[in-house]
Amino acid sequence: MTSAPALTDGFHLFLDALKLNGINTIYGLPGIPITDLTRMAQAEGLRMISFRHEANAGNAASIAGFLNGAKGVPGVCLTVSAPGFLNGLVALANATTNCWPMILISGSSEREIVDLQQGDYEEMDQLAIAKPLCKAAFRVLHAEDIGVGVARAIRAAVSGRPGGVYLDLPAKLFAQTMDAAEGKNSLIKVVDPVPRQLPAPESVQRDLNLLKGAKKPLIILGKGAAYAQADADVRALVEKSGIPYLPMSMAKGILPDTHEQSAAAARSFVLPEADVVMLIGARLNWLLSHGKGKTWGGKDHKAWGGQKFIQVDISPTEMDSNVRIDAPLVGDIGSCVSALLAGMGNNWAKPPVEWTGAIAERKNKNIGKMAETLAKDPAPMNFHSALNVVRDIVKAHPDAMLVNEGANALDFTRSIVDMYQPRKRLDVGTWGVMGIGMGFAVAAAVESGQPVIAIEGDSAFGFSGMEVETICRYNLPVCVVIFNNNGVYRGTDKNLSGGADVAPTVFVKDSRYEKLMEAFGGVGVYAATTAELRRGMEEAIRSRKPTLINAIIDETAGTESGRITSLNPAAALKK
Numbered sequence: 001m002t003s004a005p006a007l008t009d010g011f012h013l014f015l016d017a018l019k020l021n022g023i024n025t026i027y028g029l030p031g032i033p034i035t036d037l038t039r040m041a042q043a044e045g046l047r048m049i050s051f052r053h054e055a056n057a058g059n060a061a062s063i064a065g066f067l068n069g070a071k072g073v074p075g076v077c078l079t080v081s082a083p084g085f086l087n088g089l090v091a092l093a094n095a096t097t098n099c100w101p102m103i104l105i106s107g108s109s110e111r112e113i114v115d116l117q118q119g120d121y122e123e124m125d126q127l128a129i130a131k132p133l134c135k136a137a138f139r140v141l142h143a144e145d146i147g148v149g150v151a152r153a154i155r156a157a158v159s160g161r162p163g164g165v166y167l168d169l170p171a172k173l174f175a176q177t178m179d180a181a182e183g184k185n186s187l188i189k190v191v192d193p194v195p196r197q198l199p200a201p202e203s204v205q206r207d208l209n210l211l212k213g214a215k216k217p218l219i220i221l222g223k224g225a226a227y228a229q230a231d232a233d234v235r236a237l238v239e240k241s242g243i244p245y246l247p248m249s250m251a252k253g254i255l256p257d258t259h260e261q262s263a264a265a266a267r268s269f270v271l272p273e274a275d276v277v278m279l280i281g282a283r284l285n286w287l288l289s290h291g292k293g294k295t296w297g298g299k300d301h302k303a304w305g306g307q308k309f310i311q312v313d314i315s316p317t318e319m320d321s322n323v324r325i326d327a328p329l330v331g332d333i334g335s336c337v338s339a340l341l342a343g344m345g346n347n348w349a350k351p352p353v354e355w356t357g358a359i360a361e362r363k364n365k366n367i368g369k370m371a372e373t374l375a376k377d378p379a380p381m382n383f384h385s386a387l388n389v390v391r392d393i394v395k396a397h398p399d400a401m402l403v404n405e406g407a408n409a410l411d412f413t414r415s416i417v418d419m420y421q422p423r424k425r426l427d428v429g430t431w432g433v434m435g436i437g438m439g440f441a442v443a444a445a446v447e448s449g450q451p452v453i454a455i456e457g458d459s460a461f462g463f464s465g466m467e468v469e470t471i472c473r474y475n476l477p478v479c480v481v482i483f484n485n486n487g488v489y490r491g492t493d494k495n496l497s498g499g500a501d502v503a504p505t506v507f508v509k510d511s512r513y514e515k516l517m518e519a520f521g522g523v524g525v526y527a528a529t530t531a532e533l534r535r536g537m538e539e540a541i542r543s544r545k546p547t548l549i550n551a552i553i554d555e556t557a558g559t560e561s562g563r564i565t566s567l568n569p570a571a572a573l574k575k
């Protein structure tokens with residue numbers, strides 16, 4: 001008697017394809033048609049982290065992609081059809097904007113019903129909707145194509161300039177069966193998912209020539225430099241060249257922020273003064289005032305400041321996006337930086353001391369002023385006094401991951417809290433999007449195993465706050481610190497009509513956020529003083545218990561939009 005051939009199905013082929021490519025964690029939320037898939041993922045040894053809202057699962061997958069993408073492993077978010085898919089889209093678009101490799105995988109309804117618009121359960125043409133928001137979008141209709149679909153999604157996400165990818169899996173795919181051996185054979189283990197892209201030797205030489213002639217050179221490190229995980233070479237380039245550098249927010253810690261070549265405390269001096277600027281994995285977008293205007297010493301808001309630019313980026317079309325790039329260097333950051341290092345040889349002349357000395361003078365003055373401010377301990381706490389505590393805690397625990405969102409709560413943390421290791425600071429990124437907090441915190445804990453500190457504006461926290469249950473459920477070592485100033489930017493606005501509603505930026509005063517964490521078995525701390533905040537954070541890190549500290553901040557302390565007040569459209573008409 002011959003036994004029937006062993007069969008496999010769409011569920012298992014999909015999970016096997018992920019595992020084959022080193023994807024061991026899925027961030028998602030179950031429901032039709034992927035409920036069984038989430039169960040089977042667990043049964044097959046994958047870690048299935050189940051969230052309360054897909055946007056948070058998507059953000060978790062995005063930051064997993066940031067942390068692991070250079071090793072060829074994208075983050076994966078799994079959602080149900082139409083509404084679940086739409087909930088995941090903000091994260092997909094944000095991942096693409098930030099160049100983070102994340103694959104949003106959504107179940108979808110019956111193709112023939114969706115395409116004839118006959119009103120299926122959760123009917124939506126998801127592929128068409130995802131396309132403009134990501135780098136690539138694919139749909140798999142047949143079990144034997146799952147291997148190719150997953151391979152293409154991985155390659156699109158992690159190769160070249162990384163980004164978001166959408167993968168559409170219609171409900172009918174999962175139960176399709178095929179011969180197990182043929183199924184296994186149809187899967188693809190992606191070979192060299194992040195191929196090196198070597199820069200042209202003449203481009204390297206052009207860069208070095210320009211750099212050599214500079215009197216006031218400056219290096220700007222972007223989060224692309226952090227993403228690339230070429231930490232030792234990036235550090236060596238900065239140190240061998242002796243050139244002062246500025247780290248963008250998520251590039252903090254590639255070199256410790258206390259490094260003597262850091263010009264962060266003299267930013268407003270070095271940008272307009274520099275003559276040659278080398279961008280490494282940083283884009284000249286709004287975060288760098290588009291490389292022109294008054295920030296760069298231009299005479300008006302659009303005028304070029306006279307700098308020559310060297311840009312190291314994996315994408316050739318990034319060049320000249322805002323101003324002329326005199327010396328483009330296209331390739332992966334690791335290969336470019338090591339080529340530059342090799343080309344510099346052993347006798348590279350450090351920049352003139354007039355330049356480095358002038359920076360040091362500004363920097364020391366500003367650091368001195370900041371130290372005075374940080375030493376004050378007013379009641380109630382303000383952003384500075386509370387962040388002085390956070391700064392000490394991060395210094396004592398440089399391995400800890402720091403998640404950060406808000407307006408004032410973001411801007412002050414970025415400038416006050418020094419980072420000592422790469423890829424520890426995870427924040428709102430290119431868009432300044434609120435809502436990344438708890439998703440990032442969950443993934444940071446899951447992916448690194450390190451304690452996580454999340455510094456959250458009270459408004460920012462609200463976008464993902466329900467995930468404190470997720471943090472408790474998986475017992476993650478996350479310490480959420482809410483900078484509670486009773487509102488968006490401040491708690492002091494008045495209703496201009498004099499009516500009974502509070503102003504649009506104001507929340508319930510003295511909200512007891514710490515009780516949210518207690519509701520799910522975590523530790524809640526009410527901190528009205530710096531001593532209470534310090535004790536709460538130290539204990540959270542020591543115990544690794546899910547903790548939420550409600551840090552009471554002076555409600556008058558913030559400014560509108562934090563540091564970007566100038567981007568607010570001002571009324572031309574005064575009533």
Ligand SMILES: Cc1ncc(C[n+]2csc(CCOP(=O)(O)OP(=O)(O)O)c2C)c(N)n1
Pocket residue numbers: 405406407408409410432433434435456457458459460461483485487488489490558562
């Ligand atoms: C998705 C999204 N919605 C709205 C905003 C606009 N926004 C920018 S910062 C912010 C919240 C600022 O308040 P909070 O987090 O309490 O920080 P604070 O300045 O009070 O410290 C909001 C709503 C945004 N950036 N992203």
Ligand SMILES: [Mg+2]
Pocket residue numbers: 457458459483484485486487488489490
């Ligand atoms: Mg606030």
